[in-house]
Amino acid sequence: MRMNQRILVHLILTFEIILGFNPEPTYLVLNYFDRDLPAAEQALIDNFSNSTFEFDPSIHHMFENIDNHENPAASHMVTIKELGEKYQVNYILFNRIEHINDRFILNGLLFNTRSGGLIHRRKIDLKQYLNGQINELNMWVGNTVGRVEKNWEKNRESILFSDPEEINYEKTPRGAAIRSLAAPGWGQAYSGKKVSAGLWASTESSLSLAAIISFLNYDKAAKSFLKNSKLYDGTNDEKEVADYRAAAENDWNDHKKYSQLAIVFAAATGTGWIANSIHAWIVGPRPYTNIYQQWNTK
């Protein structure tokens, strides 16, 4: 059934014998798709034999926006219990499939009709593959009822590269590290980390500048010290001796102070430079190693 590009399929899926004649649990499965998936209904019938299905479009919006509730697990307790009594089932499975570009999101909810609470939930964000929606639906339902077939898992693996060693990545952590070794912040910028790139570049620039300024001051003081020392040694005038000595002592203190500062700043620059390169490697661009993607809660 199609409603605003959505199809709500309500089906009762019973395993073995329904209506309590068998001790095996019984399930009511509710599917909610944003696109038409005509094969889904038949696939569930085929894969989970001995099942019967019923459709009820009146409750199509019941499980929307479950995350907006203060307590999602207990958000529909009354309704779940009523459905459980109406359809005489132990559990209700609600499956929502939404499509975003070349990906689809399967949101599965498993409710216990006795308590009315949410007892299991699965959210997966997958790149589309051949019959991926139906395959994932089968896996989720099969996982819930404890019946997962090998060929479903193999189908999912079809979206993986058959030979990952041959993949050439456009950007790598090593590339980021080398770039940062050449110019602090470049590797981070290359990895798309603009803030840390700016921080590293400005920090290293400041430290380098401080080291250069300290070195230049050291050099100036050292030259002045040598000059005044020479003048001090070269005179026998009492006043000049005292003046040149005082000047040379000031220069000596300055050249020692700026030498220490230059060493400290140069060491900090060098250490920071290496740390910056290591950081670039750590935050460097890496490919996803599986087909799953972190769920975006926004």
Add this chain to the structure above:
Amino acid sequence: MKPFHGLFILSLALLFVNSCTIYEKLFDNPVDFEANEERGIGAPTLVFYPKTQTVTQIDTILVGSFIVFQEDSTQPFAGVHLQIEFPNDFLELDTVKPGLFITDTNNSTPLFTYTYDSISTIDIYAYFLDTLKKDLEGTGHLADLVFNPVGVGSDSIFYNLDKCEMINHQDHEIIINGIRGAEVIIK
């Protein structure tokens, strides 16, 4: 992309570290009372300037004799007797001249004379004579000794402290607490 760029800059940083040589703070001008004090030589001190000099056999050797007082504890003096010994095996006395200090700024002619025993000892006698002042005060130049080299070698010219004395215009002795010699190297 060349990793050598980064290594080059790191090398520059290392160059900074290596370039920052700390020079030795060595102040040793004999006319500097602080330098003499640092070497345990008390003031007033009789010194030569320069403390060391290297000359060739065709050069003339000029050695200045100085009295050095501590800056904040000078004592007025009017006359000095200096006994100086030098190595006569490679130095020959040429002449002795009065220093700028005792000739005074008014160009007064001091009483200045010396004796030479024709071996290795020179005795200098100087007395400050002026129409206005009776004494001199502070560090100053007493005499210039001019030598001619007669051989090659290195040795020292030095004061004989026991024979040196300094007096004020009332003929009271001023104690001389230290002396420093001078080294002469003839090549």
